[in-house]
Amino acid sequence: MRNAREQMVFIVDDDTAVRDSIQELVESVGLRVEGYASAFAFLDDFQPQYSGCLVLDVRMAAMSGLALQERLNELGFRIPVIMLTGHGDVPMAVQAMKAGAVDFIQKPYRDQALLDSINAALVLDATARHLSNAAESLEHQLATLTEREREVLNQTLTGSTSKEIARELSVSPRTVEAHRQNLLRKLGIGTVKELMLHLVPRERSR
Amino acid sequence: MADKTVFIVSEDPAIRDLLSGLVVAAGLRAEALPSMEMWFETTVPELPDCLVLDASVGDLVEPERLAEFAWACARIPVVVLVHRGAVQTAVQALKHGAMDVLQKPLRVEILLERIKQAVVEGGDEGATR
Numbered sequence: 566m567r568n569a570r571e572q573m574v575f576i577v578d579d580d581t582a583v584r585d586s587i588q589e590l591v592e593s594v595g596l597r598v599e600g601y602a603s604a605f606a607f608l609d610d611f612q613p614q615y616s617g618c619l620v621l622d623v624r625m626a627a628m629s630g631l632a633l634q635e636r637l638n639e640l641g642f643r644i645p646v647i648m649l650t651g652h653g654d655v656p657m658a659v660q661a662m663k664a665g666a667v668d669f670i671q672k673p674y675r676d677q678a679l680l681d682s683i684n685a686a687l688v689l690d691a692t693a694r695h696l697s698n699a700a701e702s703l704e705h706q707l708a709t710l711t712e713r714e715r716e717v718l719n720q721t722l723t724g725s726t727s728k729e730i731a732r733e734l735s736v737s738p739r740t741v742e743a744h745r746q747n748l749l750r751k752l753g754i755g756t757v758k759e760l761m762l763h764l765v766p767r768e769r770s771r
Numbered sequence: 772m773a774d775k776t777v778f779i780v781s782e783d784p785a786i787r788d789l790l791s792g793l794v795v796a797a798g799l800r801a802e803a804l805p806s807m808e809m810w811f812e813t814t815v816p817e818l819p820d821c822l823v824l825d826a827s828v829g830d831l832v833e834p835e836r837l838a839e840f841a842w843a844c845a846r847i848p849v850v851v852l853v854h855r856g857a858v859q860t861a862v863q864a865l866k867h868g869a870m871d872v873l874q875k876p877l878r879v880e881i882l883l884e885r886i887k888q889a890v891v892e893g894g895d896e897g898a899t900r
Contacts, residue, residue: 653858655874662865669862 572687573617574598577607577633578649579625583672587620590676591683604628604636613642616694618667618686620679623650623657631657634664643693645686649674703763706752714748717741721757722764775890776800780807781825781852790823790882797883799890807836807843818847821889823882824864827854827875831863844868848889852877 574591576598578584584600591598597617601607605628607619619637623630634646648661651672658669667689668682710718713734720730727745731738745757754760777799779790787803794801802819804810822843831837831851843849848870853860861872871885 654856655853655858655861655872658858658861659865659872662862668866669858671858 571597571616572691573615574683574687575607575611575615575617575619575644576600576621577602577604577619577625577630578622579603580622583622583649587679590679594680596683596687604630604633607633608636611642611644613640615644616690618645618647618683618690620647620649620683623648623661624652631661631664634661634666638664643690645689647679647682647686649679703752709751710748714744714751717744718748718760718764721745722761772798772887772890773800775821776802776819777886777890778810778819778822779803779825780805780810780822782806783825783827786825786852793879793883794886797887799886807839811839818843820847821886822847822849823852823886824849825852826860826864827852827857831860831867837863837867840864841867844870848893850882850885850889852882 574596576584576587576591578587578600579602581602584602588598588600599610601610604625621630621633628636630648630650634648637644637646645667646661646665648658648666648669649672650657650669653669653671661669667686670679670682716734717730720733725733727738727741731741734741749755749757749760752760752763754763777794779787779794779801781787781790781803782805784805787805791801791803804813807824824840831840840849844867849864849868851861851864851869851872853864853872853874855874855876857874861874864872870889873882873885
Protein backbone atom coordinates (compact mmCIF):
# COMPACT_ATOMS: atom_id res chain seq x y z
CA MET A 566 0.00 0.00 0.00
CA ARG A 567 1.40 3.31 -1.07
CA ASN A 568 1.66 6.18 1.37
CA ALA A 569 -0.85 8.64 -0.12
CA ARG A 570 0.85 11.63 1.48
CA GLU A 571 4.18 11.08 -0.21
CA GLN A 572 4.47 12.77 -3.57
CA MET A 573 5.01 10.48 -6.54
CA VAL A 574 5.85 11.09 -10.16
CA PHE A 575 3.71 8.77 -12.31
CA ILE A 576 4.91 8.07 -15.83
CA VAL A 577 2.66 6.59 -18.49
CA ASP A 578 4.45 5.77 -21.74
CA ASP A 579 4.27 2.62 -23.87
CA ASP A 580 7.91 3.02 -24.89
CA THR A 581 10.00 1.15 -22.30
CA ALA A 582 13.20 3.01 -23.18
CA VAL A 583 11.57 6.42 -22.71
CA ARG A 584 9.91 5.30 -19.48
CA ASP A 585 13.19 3.99 -18.07
CA SER A 586 15.10 7.10 -18.99
CA ILE A 587 12.54 9.44 -17.38
CA GLN A 588 12.38 7.17 -14.35
CA GLU A 589 16.15 7.33 -13.97
CA LEU A 590 16.17 11.11 -14.40
CA VAL A 591 13.44 11.63 -11.81
CA GLU A 592 15.05 9.24 -9.32
CA SER A 593 18.38 11.00 -9.77
CA VAL A 594 16.95 14.10 -8.08
CA GLY A 595 15.53 12.04 -5.21
CA LEU A 596 11.88 11.88 -6.25
CA ARG A 597 9.79 8.73 -6.07
CA VAL A 598 8.53 7.42 -9.36
CA GLU A 599 6.22 4.74 -10.74
CA GLY A 600 6.06 3.77 -14.41
CA TYR A 601 3.14 2.32 -16.39
CA ALA A 602 3.17 0.88 -19.90
CA SER A 603 -0.44 1.83 -20.67
CA ALA A 604 -3.23 4.19 -19.67
CA PHE A 605 -5.24 1.18 -18.47
CA ALA A 606 -2.48 -0.03 -16.15
CA PHE A 607 -2.34 3.45 -14.64
CA LEU A 608 -6.13 3.72 -14.21
CA ASP A 609 -6.18 0.31 -12.51
CA ASP A 610 -3.63 1.39 -9.96
CA PHE A 611 -4.32 5.08 -9.38
CA GLN A 612 -6.28 6.37 -6.38
CA PRO A 613 -7.49 9.99 -6.19
CA GLN A 614 -5.77 10.50 -2.85
CA TYR A 615 -2.35 9.82 -4.37
CA SER A 616 -0.50 13.08 -4.61
CA GLY A 617 2.15 14.07 -7.13
CA CYS A 618 2.03 14.55 -10.87
CA LEU A 619 1.59 12.56 -14.04
CA VAL A 620 3.94 12.57 -17.02
CA LEU A 621 1.91 11.31 -19.93
CA ASP A 622 2.85 10.34 -23.46
CA VAL A 623 0.31 11.75 -25.93
CA ARG A 624 0.55 9.01 -28.52
CA MET A 625 0.02 5.48 -27.23
CA ALA A 626 -1.67 2.41 -28.62
CA ALA A 627 -5.17 1.55 -27.30
CA MET A 628 -5.74 4.66 -25.15
CA SER A 629 -3.93 7.89 -25.96
CA GLY A 630 -2.61 10.36 -23.43
CA LEU A 631 -5.29 12.86 -24.41
CA ALA A 632 -7.98 10.21 -23.86
CA LEU A 633 -6.53 9.35 -20.44
CA GLN A 634 -6.47 13.04 -19.53
CA GLU A 635 -10.13 13.30 -20.51
CA ARG A 636 -10.96 10.21 -18.45
CA LEU A 637 -9.18 11.65 -15.39
CA ASN A 638 -11.16 14.88 -15.80
CA GLU A 639 -14.42 12.90 -15.99
CA LEU A 640 -13.48 11.01 -12.84
CA GLY A 641 -12.72 14.32 -11.12
CA PHE A 642 -9.07 13.39 -10.44
CA ARG A 643 -7.14 16.62 -10.15
CA ILE A 644 -3.55 15.36 -10.47
CA PRO A 645 -1.45 17.79 -12.59
CA VAL A 646 -0.64 16.37 -16.02
CA ILE A 647 2.51 17.04 -18.04
CA MET A 648 2.10 15.97 -21.65
CA LEU A 649 5.07 14.58 -23.49
CA THR A 650 5.12 14.00 -27.22
CA GLY A 651 7.41 13.18 -30.08
CA HIS A 652 5.04 14.46 -32.74
CA GLY A 653 3.35 17.51 -31.27
CA ASP A 654 1.45 20.06 -33.29
CA VAL A 655 -0.29 23.28 -32.30
CA PRO A 656 -3.89 21.95 -32.24
CA MET A 657 -2.80 18.98 -30.08
CA ALA A 658 -0.97 21.28 -27.66
CA VAL A 659 -3.97 23.60 -27.46
CA GLN A 660 -6.31 20.68 -26.81
CA ALA A 661 -4.10 19.31 -24.01
CA MET A 662 -3.58 22.70 -22.35
CA LYS A 663 -7.28 23.57 -22.53
CA ALA A 664 -8.08 20.21 -20.96
CA GLY A 665 -5.95 21.32 -18.03
CA ALA A 666 -2.43 20.06 -18.71
CA VAL A 667 0.14 22.10 -16.79
CA ASP A 668 2.71 21.66 -19.55
CA PHE A 669 3.21 20.20 -23.00
CA ILE A 670 6.77 19.14 -23.75
CA GLN A 671 8.19 17.88 -27.01
CA LYS A 672 10.72 15.09 -27.38
CA PRO A 673 13.64 15.27 -27.46
CA TYR A 674 13.31 17.23 -24.22
CA ARG A 675 16.04 18.81 -22.14
CA ASP A 676 16.40 16.96 -18.83
CA GLN A 677 16.32 20.19 -16.85
CA ALA A 678 13.21 21.43 -18.66
CA LEU A 679 11.35 18.25 -17.75
CA LEU A 680 12.54 18.36 -14.14
CA ASP A 681 11.53 22.03 -13.82
CA SER A 682 8.11 21.19 -15.13
CA ILE A 683 7.77 18.20 -12.77
CA ASN A 684 8.82 20.30 -9.77
CA ALA A 685 6.33 23.04 -10.67
CA ALA A 686 3.58 20.41 -11.00
CA LEU A 687 4.44 18.89 -7.59
CA VAL A 688 4.25 22.31 -5.92
CA LEU A 689 0.94 22.97 -7.63
CA ASP A 690 -0.52 19.65 -6.44
CA ALA A 691 0.71 20.14 -2.87
CA THR A 692 -0.78 23.65 -2.79
CA ALA A 693 -4.11 22.55 -4.24
CA ARG A 694 -4.36 19.71 -1.70
CA HIS A 695 -3.44 22.00 1.16
CA LEU A 696 -6.11 24.53 0.15
CA SER A 697 -8.79 21.90 -0.25
CA ASN A 698 -7.94 20.39 3.16
CA ALA A 699 -8.02 23.85 4.72
CA ALA A 700 -11.42 24.55 3.17
CA GLU A 701 -12.72 21.24 4.49
CA SER A 702 -11.50 21.81 8.02
CA LEU A 703 -12.98 25.33 7.99
CA GLU A 704 -16.33 23.77 7.08
CA HIS A 705 -16.06 21.53 10.14
CA GLN A 706 -15.18 24.43 12.39
CA LEU A 707 -18.02 26.56 11.06
CA ALA A 708 -20.41 23.77 12.04
CA THR A 709 -19.35 24.13 15.70
CA LEU A 710 -20.53 27.76 15.95
CA THR A 711 -23.67 28.60 17.96
CA GLU A 712 -26.53 30.35 16.22
CA ARG A 713 -25.60 33.68 17.83
CA GLU A 714 -21.95 33.32 16.86
CA ARG A 715 -23.06 32.65 13.30
CA GLU A 716 -25.17 35.81 13.23
CA VAL A 717 -22.24 37.84 14.54
CA LEU A 718 -19.97 36.21 11.96
CA ASN A 719 -22.32 36.93 9.05
CA GLN A 720 -22.75 40.56 10.04
CA THR A 721 -19.02 40.97 10.59
CA LEU A 722 -18.41 39.67 7.08
CA THR A 723 -20.76 42.28 5.60
CA GLY A 724 -18.71 44.98 7.31
CA SER A 725 -20.91 45.85 10.32
CA THR A 726 -19.20 47.25 13.42
CA SER A 727 -19.72 45.79 16.92
CA LYS A 728 -22.05 48.66 17.76
CA GLU A 729 -24.18 48.10 14.67
CA ILE A 730 -24.37 44.36 15.30
CA ALA A 731 -25.24 44.99 18.96
CA ARG A 732 -28.11 47.26 17.95
CA GLU A 733 -29.33 44.73 15.38
CA LEU A 734 -29.28 41.82 17.84
CA SER A 735 -30.45 43.92 20.82
CA VAL A 736 -27.44 43.04 22.98
CA SER A 737 -24.55 45.09 24.30
CA PRO A 738 -21.45 45.73 22.17
CA ARG A 739 -19.45 43.86 24.82
CA THR A 740 -21.56 40.75 24.30
CA VAL A 741 -20.95 41.03 20.56
CA GLU A 742 -17.23 41.31 21.25
CA ALA A 743 -17.37 38.19 23.42
CA HIS A 744 -19.20 36.24 20.69
CA ARG A 745 -16.63 37.42 18.19
CA GLN A 746 -13.71 36.30 20.37
CA ASN A 747 -15.36 32.90 20.79
CA LEU A 748 -15.99 32.37 17.14
CA LEU A 749 -12.47 33.43 16.19
CA ARG A 750 -11.11 30.95 18.71
CA LYS A 751 -13.35 28.15 17.38
CA LEU A 752 -12.27 28.85 13.80
CA GLY A 753 -8.63 29.04 14.85
CA ILE A 754 -8.33 32.51 13.36
CA GLY A 755 -6.49 35.38 15.08
CA THR A 756 -8.03 38.60 13.84
CA VAL A 757 -11.11 39.88 12.07
CA LYS A 758 -8.92 40.88 9.14
CA GLU A 759 -7.75 37.29 8.76
CA LEU A 760 -11.35 36.15 9.05
CA MET A 761 -12.26 38.33 6.07
CA LEU A 762 -9.36 36.92 4.06
CA HIS A 763 -10.48 33.36 4.73
CA LEU A 764 -14.22 33.68 4.39
CA VAL A 765 -15.06 36.51 2.01
CA PRO A 766 -13.68 34.87 -1.16
CA ARG A 767 -15.48 31.69 -0.16
CA GLU A 768 -18.83 33.47 0.22
CA ARG A 769 -18.34 35.16 -3.14
CA SER A 770 -17.63 31.96 -4.97
CA ARG A 771 -21.05 30.59 -4.04
CA MET B 772 -21.45 45.35 -30.36
CA ALA B 773 -20.42 48.56 -32.14
CA ASP B 774 -18.88 50.00 -28.98
CA LYS B 775 -16.53 47.02 -28.56
CA THR B 776 -12.88 47.52 -29.42
CA VAL B 777 -10.47 44.88 -30.61
CA PHE B 778 -6.73 45.51 -30.51
CA ILE B 779 -4.70 43.84 -33.20
CA VAL B 780 -0.99 43.53 -32.55
CA SER B 781 1.21 42.37 -35.40
CA GLU B 782 4.54 43.39 -36.83
CA ASP B 783 3.22 42.58 -40.26
CA PRO B 784 1.31 45.53 -41.83
CA ALA B 785 -0.53 43.18 -44.18
CA ILE B 786 -1.87 41.16 -41.23
CA ARG B 787 -2.82 44.38 -39.41
CA ASP B 788 -4.80 45.60 -42.43
CA LEU B 789 -6.41 42.26 -43.08
CA LEU B 790 -7.51 41.69 -39.48
CA SER B 791 -8.62 45.31 -38.96
CA GLY B 792 -10.80 45.00 -42.04
CA LEU B 793 -12.24 41.74 -40.78
CA VAL B 794 -13.05 43.19 -37.36
CA VAL B 795 -14.61 46.38 -38.75
CA ALA B 796 -16.69 44.36 -41.22
CA ALA B 797 -18.02 42.43 -38.24
CA GLY B 798 -19.29 45.70 -36.74
CA LEU B 799 -16.57 46.17 -34.12
CA ARG B 800 -13.97 48.86 -33.63
CA ALA B 801 -10.43 47.91 -34.51
CA GLU B 802 -7.14 49.43 -33.44
CA ALA B 803 -3.96 48.06 -34.93
CA LEU B 804 -0.52 48.28 -33.33
CA PRO B 805 2.85 46.99 -34.52
CA SER B 806 3.93 45.63 -31.13
CA MET B 807 2.93 44.97 -27.52
CA GLU B 808 5.64 47.40 -26.55
CA MET B 809 3.91 50.16 -28.47
CA TRP B 810 0.65 49.39 -26.70
CA PHE B 811 2.23 49.56 -23.26
CA GLU B 812 4.02 52.81 -24.10
CA THR B 813 1.08 54.66 -25.56
CA THR B 814 -2.04 53.39 -23.88
CA VAL B 815 -2.60 54.34 -20.31
CA PRO B 816 -5.14 52.10 -18.60
CA GLU B 817 -7.53 51.84 -21.53
CA LEU B 818 -8.18 48.20 -22.26
CA PRO B 819 -9.81 46.84 -25.38
CA ASP B 820 -12.54 44.21 -25.15
CA CYS B 821 -10.31 41.70 -26.89
CA LEU B 822 -6.71 41.47 -28.02
CA VAL B 823 -5.52 39.53 -31.04
CA LEU B 824 -1.77 39.03 -30.83
CA ASP B 825 0.17 37.77 -33.81
CA ALA B 826 2.99 35.99 -32.00
CA SER B 827 4.63 34.60 -35.09
CA VAL B 828 7.53 37.02 -34.67
CA GLY B 829 8.57 35.95 -31.18
CA ASP B 830 6.72 38.50 -29.05
CA LEU B 831 6.27 35.88 -26.37
CA VAL B 832 9.91 35.02 -25.83
CA GLU B 833 11.24 38.10 -24.07
CA PRO B 834 10.43 37.98 -20.34
CA GLU B 835 9.25 41.59 -20.29
CA ARG B 836 6.83 41.07 -23.17
CA LEU B 837 5.64 37.87 -21.49
CA ALA B 838 4.83 39.75 -18.28
CA GLU B 839 2.81 42.31 -20.24
CA PHE B 840 1.11 39.49 -22.07
CA ALA B 841 0.12 37.79 -18.81
CA TRP B 842 -1.08 41.14 -17.45
CA ALA B 843 -3.35 41.56 -20.47
CA CYS B 844 -4.61 37.96 -20.31
CA ALA B 845 -5.64 38.46 -16.68
CA ARG B 846 -7.89 41.33 -17.73
CA ILE B 847 -9.21 40.67 -21.22
CA PRO B 848 -9.60 37.70 -23.56
CA VAL B 849 -6.50 37.30 -25.71
CA VAL B 850 -6.38 35.28 -28.93
CA VAL B 851 -2.87 34.40 -30.09
CA LEU B 852 -1.85 33.58 -33.64
CA VAL B 853 1.20 31.39 -34.16
CA HIS B 854 3.13 29.93 -37.04
CA ARG B 855 2.36 26.39 -38.06
CA GLY B 856 4.30 24.07 -35.74
CA ALA B 857 5.12 26.72 -33.10
CA VAL B 858 4.13 24.34 -30.32
CA GLN B 859 6.23 25.96 -27.59
CA THR B 860 4.86 29.43 -28.33
CA ALA B 861 1.32 28.04 -28.20
CA VAL B 862 1.99 26.32 -24.85
CA GLN B 863 3.65 29.45 -23.46
CA ALA B 864 0.66 31.57 -24.48
CA LEU B 865 -1.86 29.20 -22.87
CA LYS B 866 0.19 28.88 -19.68
CA HIS B 867 0.09 32.65 -19.34
CA GLY B 868 -3.65 32.85 -19.80
CA ALA B 869 -4.47 33.14 -23.50
CA MET B 870 -8.10 32.41 -24.27
CA ASP B 871 -7.13 30.53 -27.42
CA VAL B 872 -4.27 29.93 -29.84
CA LEU B 873 -4.86 29.65 -33.57
CA GLN B 874 -2.35 28.38 -36.06
CA LYS B 875 -1.53 30.01 -39.37
CA PRO B 876 -2.63 29.77 -42.13
CA LEU B 877 -5.65 31.29 -40.43
CA ARG B 878 -9.21 30.25 -40.96
CA VAL B 879 -10.77 33.69 -40.63
CA GLU B 880 -14.24 32.41 -39.75
CA ILE B 881 -12.78 30.67 -36.69
CA LEU B 882 -10.85 33.79 -35.66
CA LEU B 883 -13.98 35.89 -36.06
CA GLU B 884 -15.99 33.43 -34.00
CA ARG B 885 -13.41 33.63 -31.18
CA ILE B 886 -13.35 37.43 -31.29
CA LYS B 887 -17.14 37.62 -31.10
CA GLN B 888 -17.15 35.11 -28.25
CA ALA B 889 -14.53 37.24 -26.50
CA VAL B 890 -16.34 40.56 -26.76
CA VAL B 891 -19.77 39.12 -25.95
CA GLU B 892 -18.93 36.74 -23.11
CA GLY B 893 -15.67 38.26 -21.96
CA GLY B 894 -13.86 35.20 -23.23
CA ASP B 895 -15.70 32.79 -20.98
CA GLU B 896 -15.67 29.54 -22.88
CA GLY B 897 -17.77 27.68 -20.37
CA ALA B 898 -16.84 24.04 -20.08
CA THR B 899 -13.58 24.08 -21.97
CA ARG B 900 -11.50 25.79 -19.31
